[in-house]
Amino acid sequence: MSGILGLMDIAKRALAANQLGVEVTGNNIANVNTPGYSRQKVNFETSQALPMPYGPLGYGVQISGIERAFDPLVAARLDQNTSSLADYQARKADLDQIASLFNETQDGGLSQLFSEFWDAWNDVADNPTGAGERQTLLGQAQTLADAFSFRADQLVQARNDITQRLGPVIEEINAHAARIAQLNGEIQAIETPEHHANDLRDERQSELNQLSELIGIRYYTTGNGTINVTLANGVSLVQSMDSYSLRYEITPSDTVAVIWQGPGGTEEDVTSGLEGGELSGHIAVRDTMIPQFQGDLDALAQELIAGVNTLHSQGVGLELLSTATSSYFVNSTAAALQNNPSLAFGDRIAAGQFTVHVEDGSGGTAATDISITGTTSLADLAAALDAVSGISATIVTNGSENRLQITADSGYSFGFSEDTSNVLMALGVNTFFTGDNAWSLGVNDALVNNADLIAAGRIDTLTGAHPMGDNTNALALADLENQAVTGLGGLTYEEAYRQLVTDIGLEAEEAGNKQDFYQGLVDQFTELRDSVSGVSLDEELTNLIKFQRAYQAAAQMITAADEMLQALLAIKK
Amino acid sequence: MRVSMPTIFNNIQTQLQRLVEDLQHTNATIANGRKYQQISDNPVEVGALIGLDRDSTQITQYQRNLDTAHDWLAGTETVLTNINELVSSTAALAEQMATGTYTAQQRAAAAQQVQQYLEEFMQMGNTRYQGHYLLSGYKIDTEPFAQQPFAIQPPEMHLQSGSDGAATSSGTYTGTGSITYIVEIVAGGATGAATYRVSEDGGQTWSTTATTAAAPQAIGSAGAQVTFDAASANWVAGDRFTISVYQPITYQGDDNTLDLAIGRSTRMQVSQVGSDVVGGAGGANDLFQIMAQLKSNLEANDAGEVGKRLEELRDYQAHLTAVIAGQGAALNRVEIKQNAYDTIQEELTQSIAKKGDTDLVEAANAMASKQLAYQAALQASSMVMNLSLLNYL
Numbered sequence: 023m024s025g026i027l028g029l030m031d032i033a034k035r036a037l038a039a040n041q042l043g044v045e046v047t048g049n050n051i052a053n054v055n056t057p058g059y060s061r062q063k064v065n066f067e068t069s070q071a072l073p074m075p076y077g078p079l080g081y082g083v084q085i086s087g088i089e090r091a092f093d094p095l096v097a098a099r100l101d102q103n104t105s106s107l108a109d110y111q112a113r114k115a116d117l118d119q120i121a122s123l124f125n126e127t128q129d130g131g132l133s134q135l136f137s138e139f140w141d142a143w144n145d146v147a148d149n150p151t152g153a154g155e156r157q158t159l160l161g162q163a164q165t166l167a168d169a170f171s172f173r174a175d176q177l178v179q180a181r182n183d184i185t186q187r188l189g190p191v192i193e194e195i196n197a198h199a200a201r202i203a204q205l206n207g208e209i210q211a212i213e214t215p216e217h218h219a220n221d222l223r224d225e226r227q228s229e230l231n232q233l234s235e236l237i238g239i240r241y242y243t244t245g246n247g248t249i250n251v252t253l254a255n256g257v258s259l260v261q262s263m264d265s266y267s268l269r270y271e272i273t274p275s276d277t278v279a280v281i282w283q284g285p286g287g288t289e290e291d292v293t294s295g296l297e298g299g300e301l302s303g304h305i306a307v308r309d310t311m312i313p314q315f316q317g318d319l320d321a322l323a324q325e326l327i328a329g330v331n332t333l334h335s336q337g338v339g340l341e342l343l344s345t346a347t348s349s350y351f352v353n354s355t356a357a358a359l360q361n362n363p364s365l366a367f368g369d370r371i372a373a374g375q376f377t378v379h380v381e382d383g384s385g386g387t388a389a390t391d392i393s394i395t396g397t398t399s400l401a402d403l404a405a406a407l408d409a410v411s412g413i414s415a416t417i418v419t420n421g422s423e424n425r426l427q428i429t430a431d432s433g434y435s436f437g438f439s440e441d442t443s444n445v446l447m448a449l450g451v452n453t454f455f456t457g458d459n460a461w462s463l464g465v466n467d468a469l470v471n472n473a474d475l476i477a478a479g480r481i482d483t484l485t486g487a488h489p490m491g492d493n494t495n496a497l498a499l500a501d502l503e504n505q506a507v508t509g510l511g512g513l514t515y516e517e518a519y520r521q522l523v524t525d526i527g528l529e530a531e532e533a534g535n536k537q538d539f540y541q542g543l544v545d546q547f548t549e550l551r552d553s554v555s556g557v558s559l560d561e562e563l564t565n566l567i568k569f570q571r572a573y574q575a576a577a578q579m580i581t582a583a584d585e586m587l588q589a590l591l592a593i594k595k
Numbered sequence: 596m597r598v599s600m601p602t603i604f605n606n607i608q609t610q611l612q613r614l615v616e617d618l619q620h621t622n623a624t625i626a627n628g629r630k631y632q633q634i635s636d637n638p639v640e641v642g643a644l645i646g647l648d649r650d651s652t653q654i655t656q657y658q659r660n661l662d663t664a665h666d667w668l669a670g671t672e673t674v675l676t677n678i679n680e681l682v683s684s685t686a687a688l689a690e691q692m693a694t695g696t697y698t699a700q701q702r703a704a705a706a707q708q709v710q711q712y713l714e715e716f717m718q719m720g721n722t723r724y725q726g727h728y729l730l731s732g733y734k735i736d737t738e739p740f741a742q743q744p745f746a747i748q749p750p751e752m753h754l755q756s757g758s759d760g761a762a763t764s765s766g767t768y769t770g771t772g773s774i775t776y777i778v779e780i781v782a783g784g785a786t787g788a789a790t791y792r793v794s795e796d797g798g799q800t801w802s803t804t805a806t807t808a809a810a811p812q813a814i815g816s817a818g819a820q821v822t823f824d825a826a827s828a829n830w831v832a833g834d835r836f837t838i839s840v841y842q843p844i845t846y847q848g849d850d851n852t853l854d855l856a857i858g859r860s861t862r863m864q865v866s867q868v869g870s871d872v873v874g875g876a877g878g879a880n881d882l883f884q885i886m887a888q889l890k891s892n893l894e895a896n897d898a899g900e901v902g903k904r905l906e907e908l909r910d911y912q913a914h915l916t917a918v919i920a921g922q923g924a925a926l927n928r929v930e931i932k933q934n935a936y937d938t939i940q941e942e943l944t945q946s947i948a949k950k951g952d953t954d955l956v957e958a959a960n961a962m963a964s965k966q967l968a969y970q971a972a973l974q975a976s977s978m979v980m981n982l983s984l985l986n987y988l
Contacts, residue, residue: 054600061599118635126645127631127951133645137652144656148663148855149725151735479733489849491727491735497856503653504859520645527638534635545609549602556599560984567988 026590028072029583032082036576039066039083043569046088050557051566058228060090060555061562062220090220093554094243097227100547101234101241105298107540108235112303113311114537116184117530120307120315123176124523132173133523135166136516140503146478147496151340156473160465167455167463170323174461177316184308188270188278191236191301195259196267198233199251202226203265206248210263213247238298255295257282268292277309311529316460318522323460325509325518328367329502331453335438335446337477337495338488342381342435343428349450349466350458351423355401359394359445366458367448374442379486380412383433387486388412394443400424403445412436426451437488439481452477607976614969621962624953631951644951651943657857658936664855665929667865670724672922675872678719679915682882685712686908689889693902699797702901706893710773713886717742717844720873730869731848739848739869740883745770746843747819748891750778750836751900758783758831764838765811766820773841775894776814778821780807780834786823789830797896814838839891844883846875857932863925872918879907880914 046064053059065086071078126133142159149155205226212219226249233239238254244262251260259266270280280301282290296302353364362368375393390410392403400417404426407415412434418427426449430436438452446452450466454476457463469475479492503514510518623632634641691697692705720740722729731739745768754760760780777794779801786807793802793814805812809825819840823830846869853866874881885907892900 118633121634125634127629127634127636127641128627131645133649134652137649137656141652141656141659144660144856148660149727151727487849489733489735489737489851491731491733491853492851493733493853493855497854497862500856501860516646516649520642523634523645524638524642527634527636527641530633530635531638545605548605552599552602552605553597556597556601558597558599561597563984563988 026583026586028081029586030580033576033579033583035069035082035084036579037573039064039085040569040573040576042085042088044566044573047562047565047569051559051562054557054559054562058224058231059557060092060220060224060227061557062088062090065089087217088220090218090223091555092223092227093551096547096550096554097231098241100544100551101231101239102298103540103543103547104231105234105238107537107544108300109238109298109303109306110533110537110540112300113307113533114530116180116304116307117311117526117533119183120177120180120312121526121530123173124526126523132166132169133516133519135162135169136519137503138162139166140500143496143500143502146476147493147500150478150493150496151490153473156476159476160470160473163454163465164470167457167465170319170460170463174316174319174323174459177312177319178461181308181312184304184312185272185278187304188301191304192268192270192280195233195236195301196265198229198236199259199265199267202229202233202249202251202260203263205229206260207263209247218247234299236299237301238296253282253292253295254297255292257290257292257295258284278305280305315522315526318518318525320459320461321510322515322518322522323463324366324458325507326515327455327457327463328370328447328509329505329507329515330455330499331447331450332441332444333495333499333502334454334477335452336376336441336480337452338437338439338479338481338492339472339477340474340490341472342379342437342488343430343452343475344435345427345429346436346451346468347418347428348426349453349456350448351420351425352400353422353424354399355404355417355424356399358397358399359403359448360396360398365448367444370444371448372443374444376441376443376446377439377481377483378407378410378413378436379439379481379488380410380430380434380436381486382412389439389483389486394445398445400426400449403449437481439483603979607979610972611969611976614965614972618962618965618969621958621965625955625958625962628953629951630953640950644947647943647947647950651940651947653859654936654940654943658933658940660855661857661929661933661936664857664863664865665926665933666724667729667853667855668922668926668929670722671729671865671867672919672926674719674722674729675867675915675919675922678716678873678882679912679919681712681715681719682908682912682915685709685886685889686905686912689901689905689908692893693898693905695898697898699799699896702893702896702898703797706890709886709890709893713844713883713890716740716873716882716886720869720875728848730867730873731846732851732866732868733853734848735853737847739846740844740873740875741847742842742844744842745773745840748839748841750821750838751891752834752836753897754834754836755831758829758834760786760789760827760830760834760836761824762827762836763822763824764819765822766813766818768818768840770815770817770840773839773890773894774815774817775837775839775891776819776821777895778814778836778838780830780832783829783831783834785828786825786830789823791823797894837891837895837897839887839894841887841890843887844875846870846873857929863928865925867918867922872915880911882911885911 043064046062050061066083067086069081069084072081125131139162142162145155146159205222209219209222209226230241239251239259240254241249241251243249248262250258250262252258267283268280269283270278273279278293279291280293280296282292284290296305350365352362359365359368360371371394373395375391377389377391379387379389381387392406404415404417407413407428413428413430413436415426415428418425428436438446450456453466454469455463456466478496479488480495481488506512506514513521624630631637631641688705688708692702717740720730721738727735728737728739731737747764747766747768750762750764752760774795777798778791780789780791781804782790786809789807790804791807792804794800795815807823807830809823811820811822814821819838821838848869850868852864852868854862855865857863870876874883877884885904889901889904892904
């Protein structure tokens, strides 16, 4: 149709097209702050030209569709980096919490407590009979033990906290996966090859972005407009309109296993295939980093206990013992003590001997050597000690816990010296510390109740004398501060602790650096994405005016055509 | 590149957030004076700081140990120096008395003087430092030197040539003061035939003559006894022997010396064993024994023996002087060590401050420049935020 009516038709469609332009612009302006929104634009095209004798005649505008400005490549890169960012954000947050436990930049750190503990031994060595020095030592030791326990406890607590966070994270993953599958269905139902469901696609993209924050994913678009999502290792999370959920469980070795629940009840452990996302950050901290720190802290505590107790068990306080009970126990009294599985320090027992000194009320002393072989059991040891005149030794049983108890006869007292077998330390007889790891580290109650029993001196093996001013043991104990410890890789206690602190710091620093790096990438890709998809108000306002003016012009065209028609009709009058 | 609204506002937010974070960190370093707030700020430097802090704490402890060492050494030195001075006085007295010109009464008076010195020596030896006896080894709760009950000493023989006399002393002394009996053979011969007399006052007055016997014979009236050896066949008139009764002073401590840690694996002996430096356990340099004997010799009015004691005193003094010199050297070592630690401590404090403390000038500068940057950013942001086409439509 050409002619004046055709002109009106062109104007009418121009009006409609520009009105749509204004509407889409209005929608863009309205959604300027909607997260994940991709700006839309109307695709105008010329209508099919009319064949005329003088060639095809243009026939106005038509709308081919409303398109969203979106770059799938940029979005995919953004999601990938979002995963890595979330991973390191989780690590950084978890590690910061742990690092604050070992914050040695402020007062009251463990390293300071360590120094004060050794200082207290030095003070005892300076004045072995001083009650004040002894009490101070006990106080410092208790503070040190508490500090170890507290940190060990907090590390366990940190793992628990992380475990508790896993449930919600996995639930969220499942919810997002389900929503994506649902959106796949909706999009498939609505879309035609020509017309895309822009808003649903935006929503799905936003779901994908949120899912990548939680777990590392890969996704690809299929021909029919649906998106399939897999984990980094290829296990499917969303397949067209189906989604598969994840769950987690704690394995017997106290690690987290993420289980994929596939179709038909199939299950698969996908923990090792996780890559990126908050989930894998949490799991890495919980199952790799914290156990390593715990191991290091426990090793340090163990070596401290063993080092101090080895010396202390062979020393003597201001007075001899009237009774002593081993702080460690064995399950079987008949089993060999050496390498006994129920003794934390059983592997340190060697064939050798120790001397037990028994003193009667009038100062007379008798020394007896007790031999320890690789097969000596607790019962053997108790029998050997029981045979020493002036003391009796029994085994105190409490459930499956058998402890050695040595009691002096009335008027007698006893002490130990020169233990080449380490059996006194391994059993916890006449020892300073109790416990066998960072959490259980404590000070022997016998000493807390009677500071005079702190073994600052040593019994003279030849004469049995134990003068009060003897500070040899205290000196040796104070000198432990400077000794390289084989069990700590040849480092001193302080150096080993320093290494632990540096390790934690480095892990936290690295997580922070990575976080910054990925934050930069995410920012950059967000900017790229926004440069394609984001709404610019200036642009929209310009467009608004553009469409408005075009609308006005089209209206003017109708007026013009009308006038032309009227002029034509006036000819007849 | 197309700049969209979210880009503009996100950028403003991120940049402002970063600046505020920076500002906050700088503020914290100024507020608490520490360069690092968390170990992750700089794990390696923080690790080094822990090491330096520990070194510093340890040195402070060694300095405290050195103070204790100094007190022990100085205390011991004072005691020994005082003893040394008194030994000089004793030696002067002994030198006087070793010449023959003094009478028995004068020597008896000198003996009293020596007794006073003896007690003084004991008291000095029993000096305490912070409730600890300085000279009793590890038995710091035990007086190193204690006076024992009166003991009758074995006879000290001065025989004429040709004599083969021998005697032993015994009995339980009931007297209250020290005394020296002189037994003199009046008529020679075998035990049982020879006769003797006893003097309790250095030979001024004598008891009645009695016959020697191979059984305990009372000398004096305070329980002391003498037994002449049955095998002595030939006492010679003029044979003399003295039997002293005094309260010996013995050493109660042990042989250990107190060591203190004054550095990593470095120990220092800070105490002296009383029996080595003063006596009480016999041997050549037992001051108490020399003094007791000197006193007996004076009581016995024996100038010759006094001369021998004088020699012994001088030997002892040489020994003591060497010990005192050793103490002085040890004190010197303490001082050198203290000075060395002071220097190290100073350097450590400086390194710690350099590594760990906020450089205030630098931090204040940084603060000022960050503040400026923040202000500029705020201003720029507010300008950018206000720009809109809307304003011109």
